[in-house]
Amino acid sequence: MHAPGEKLNGSEIFFECLRRENVAYIFGYPGGALLKVYETLYDIKDIKHILVRHEQGATHMAEGYARATGKPGVVLVTSGPGATNTVTGITNAYMDSSPMVIFTGQVPSSLIGNDAFQEADIVGITRPITKHNFLVKDVRELALTIRKAFYLATNGRPGPVLVDMPKDVLNAVCTFEWPETVEIRGFKPTVKCHQNQVEKAAHLIARSKKPLLYIGGGVISSDASEELKRLAIEQNIPVTMTLQGLGAFPGDHPLSMGMLGMHGTFWANQAVNNCDLLIAVGARFDDRVTGKTDTFATQAYKIHNDIDPTNVDKNVKVDLPVVGDAKHFLAAILKEMPEEKTDRSEWLADIRAWQKQCPLTYTNESDSLKTEYVIDEVCRQTGGDAVVTTDVGQHQMWTSQYYRFRKPRSIITSGGLGTMGYGLPAAIGAAFGVTDRPVVLFCGDGGFMMNVQELVTAVYYKIPVKIFLLNNSFLGMVRQWQELFHQEKYSFTDLGDSNPDFVKVAEAFGCRAMRAENPDEAKKAISEALAWNEGPVFVEFKVIKKDMVFPMVPAGASISDMLLDRLNPKTMV
Amino acid sequence: MKHIISVLVENKFGTLNRVASMFSARGFNLASISIGETEDPEISRMTIVTRGDDQIISQVLKQLNRLIDTIKVTDLTKQPHVERELLLMTMKLSRTTQHEIFELINVFKGKVVDIKQKSITIEVIGSPDKINTTIDIFRPYGIRELARSGAVAIHRGES
Numbered sequence: 001m002h003a004p005g006e007k008l009n010g011s012e013i014f015f016e017c018l019r020r021e022n023v024a025y026i027f028g029y030p031g032g033a034l035l036k037v038y039e040t041l042y043d044i045k046d047i048k049h050i051l052v053r054h055e056q057g058a059t060h061m062a063e064g065y066a067r068a069t070g071k072p073g074v075v076l077v078t079s080g081p082g083a084t085n086t087v088t089g090i091t092n093a094y095m096d097s098s099p100m101v102i103f104t105g106q107v108p109s110s111l112i113g114n115d116a117f118q119e120a121d122i123v124g125i126t127r128p129i130t131k132h133n134f135l136v137k138d139v140r141e142l143a144l145t146i147r148k149a150f151y152l153a154t155n156g157r158p159g160p161v162l163v164d165m166p167k168d169v170l171n172a173v174c175t176f177e178w179p180e181t182v183e184i185r186g187f188k189p190t191v192k193c194h195q196n197q198v199e200k201a202a203h204l205i206a207r208s209k210k211p212l213l214y215i216g217g218g219v220i221s222s223d224a225s226e227e228l229k230r231l232a233i234e235q236n237i238p239v240t241m242t243l244q245g246l247g248a249f250p251g252d253h254p255l256s257m258g259m260l261g262m263h264g265t266f267w268a269n270q271a272v273n274n275c276d277l278l279i280a281v282g283a284r285f286d287d288r289v290t291g292k293t294d295t296f297a298t299q300a301y302k303i304h305n306d307i308d309p310t311n312v313d314k315n316v317k318v319d320l321p322v323v324g325d326a327k328h329f330l331a332a333i334l335k336e337m338p339e340e341k342t343d344r345s346e347w348l349a350d351i352r353a354w355q356k357q358c359p360l361t362y363t364n365e366s367d368s369l370k371t372e373y374v375i376d377e378v379c380r381q382t383g384g385d386a387v388v389t390t391d392v393g394q395h396q397m398w399t400s401q402y403y404r405f406r407k408p409r410s411i412i413t414s415g416g417l418g419t420m421g422y423g424l425p426a427a428i429g430a431a432f433g434v435t436d437r438p439v440v441l442f443c444g445d446g447g448f449m450m451n452v453q454e455l456v457t458a459v460y461y462k463i464p465v466k467i468f469l470l471n472n473s474f475l476g477m478v479r480q481w482q483e484l485f486h487q488e489k490y491s492f493t494d495l496g497d498s499n500p501d502f503v504k505v506a507e508a509f510g511c512r513a514m515r516a517e518n519p520d521e522a523k524k525a526i527s528e529a530l531a532w533n534e535g536p537v538f539v540e541f542k543v544i545k546k547d548m549v550f551p552m553v554p555a556g557a558s559i560s561d562m563l564l565d566r567l568n569p570k571t572m573v
Numbered sequence: 574m575k576h577i578i579s580v581l582v583e584n585k586f587g588t589l590n591r592v593a594s595m596f597s598a599r600g601f602n603l604a605s606i607s608i609g610e611t612e613d614p615e616i617s618r619m620t621i622v623t624r625g626d627d628q629i630i631s632q633v634l635k636q637l638n639r640l641i642d643t644i645k646v647t648d649l650t651k652q653p654h655v656e657r658e659l660l661l662m663t664m665k666l667s668r669t670t671q672h673e674i675f676e677l678i679n680v681f682k683g684k685v686v687d688i689k690q691k692s693i694t695i696e697v698i699g700s701p702d703k704i705n706t707t708i709d710i711f712r713p714y715g716i717r718e719l720a721r722s723g724a725v726a727i728h729r730g731e732s
Contacts, residue, residue, distance in 0.1 A: 308639070
């Protein structure tokens with residue numbers, strides 16, 4: 001610990017600031033521009049540095065940690081390639097509004113602009129993919145800049161903030177000063193909702209015969225699950241969630257309708273297009289949710305609560321915008337609800353009928369394995385209480401359908417950007433933050449290979465993450481689109497001939513590994529994997545190649561027009 | 574519809590880039606942008622001319638506000654405001670055209686800022702519409718080069 005007033009060098013100030021921001025873990029990789037920082041780090045015991053094997057891995061780990069804990073994830077990488085390798089991870093965090101602070105080393109100030117060795121204009125490169133970024137030009141600005149970075153990353157709509165630190169700044173000495181408060185005149189997020197708007201919203205909710213709550217990741221990041229549960233249950237309002245909103249409301253509750261949108265449930269999408277009041281909270285009307293916007297929830301009066309005013313009227317015009325924090329919004333609504341309750345039994349009966357008409361089902365066969373079964377079985381064996389990370393593609397959508405998330409901060413997945421390779425490092429990062437619940441990864445054979453090097457990190461730090469590889473030997477989601485919309489031309493999506501022996505790969509990294517090829521083996525492997533916590537455990541599930549995720553809304557179609565199965569792809573309901 | 578937006582921003586490196594790249598990343602029209610220090614050296618004023626329907630302009634204003642380095646965003650379009658642009662233009666000069674050119678300079682209340690045997694550089698200040706007209710009228714006499722500052726604008730009266 002250092003006190004304000006001490007003479008410190010930039011590297012010492014850096015760590016002292018992280019300490020004061022209560023940083024427990026840094027995900028990082030050393031390099032030339034950071035030598036002084038790593039020299040200082042050598043003797044630091046109270047902040048844990050996790051050595052990754054690729055800087056992209058560090059960013060996804062930091063994001064996994066952030067989403068699992070709600071605390072900002074911290075990344076430390078060197079200049080040039082170290083910095084550019086973080087670009088995908090930063091973009092991912094930006095799209096999914098995850099709080100993250102990325103520290104990059106930079107060449108000495110005197111060399112900036114000279115095309116110096118390992119120089120990259122990372123501030124320029126990351127301007128459109130960060131909430132904000134900084135180049136620290138003077139060691140005297142370092143502490144305040146770090147304070148601002150954490151403040152920006154975690155307040156208002158969360159997001160990634162990058163701080164670029166030239167080598168000479170990290171070496172220079174100055175008197176350490178810690179700003180207790182931060183004032184940024186250009187950043188004043190509206191947290192408290194306008195009372196008039198809240199009262200209008202409450203009035204509409206109380207009177208609506210067919211209301212629907214459409215819940216996004218904002219409810220999870222503002223920690224508003226309890227308020228949501230109270231509102232939905234007390235007022236008998238069904239709840240549908242986006243991919244990032246899953247877990248905000250318990251998936252096993254009768255009012256939960258699961259996910260909406262492209263691979264949402266049939267009944268959730270029917271409810272959207274038949275409700276008379278749509279209450280969007282912390283959601284942004286993404287194209288994967290709305291399908292064709294002209295036909296989206298046309299019968300509904302739309303209330304939209306979001307902390308970011310740019311989300312209002314961006315994709316879908318709403319009737320009552322309420323800018324503010326989701327937790328504040330829901331709490332304020334609860335205060336305004338009248339004693340008298342509107343009868344919604346007819347509406348709930350309609351929804352149950354749609355659910356009966358097209359339930360989520362799959363048929364198991366004894367000699368082959370379906371991804372749906374694996375996810376369903378993991379859900380059963382973990383009681384829906386695991387922290388589940390996914391990669392991107394079919395398994396991700398099946399996870400949203402068959403893992404019934406019961407708690408917030410339980411699904412960690414790349415939603416906005418759709419980053420293959422996200423899952424493994426995100427799972428590792430989540431496991432650093434959460435030790436009282438199992439951390440499970442569902443991953444495809446394509447995405448697994450994109451950050452496979454991070455298996456080393458999991459093994460080295462003995463992270464008990466359950467890596468469930470669903471190997472269909474295909475880029476399954478692309479294959480699905482090729483079959484449905486591109487004349488069955490399976491162009492470069494068949495990985496069957498080129499995939500490695502995954503069990504051997506995992507073992508070579510020092511990971512315990514198993515394989516399962518039918519439901520019995522799968523069930524046994526899952527229970528073995530869940531019981532073993534000495535380090536990472538890897539299970540390869542050999543699943544059916546040609547399975548497709550249904551129901552599905554074709555891109556650009558109305559969410560009422562869902563493809564229900566492949567045998568009858570023209571079935572529009 | 575054309576909108577003129579006045580933005581107070583932090584006078585820091587990269588701010589112009591943040592604003593300009595937000596316009597290009599989101600596909601907004603950017604007809605002109607001009608920037609200069611204000612009475613407070615820590616703050617610059619940007620004047621942005623853009624086009625779009627109400628929905629787009631509302632997004633433009635919100636996205637501008639969302640940038641951390643913007644302090645205040647005002648759509649001046651429907652408020653009383655003064656809007657000016659500076660034009661510097663070099664014309665060919667010959668015996669046959671010089672009288673007409675000088676007359677036109679008077680008509681547009683322009684100034685001669687440089688004159689040579691075969692060329693003349695003039696300065697005209699006015700609304701962007703007036704600048705457009707000026708250029709149209711002078712064009713037949715042979716424009717060699719021109720530079721426009723882009724509009725700057727300020728709220729009229731007490732705010």
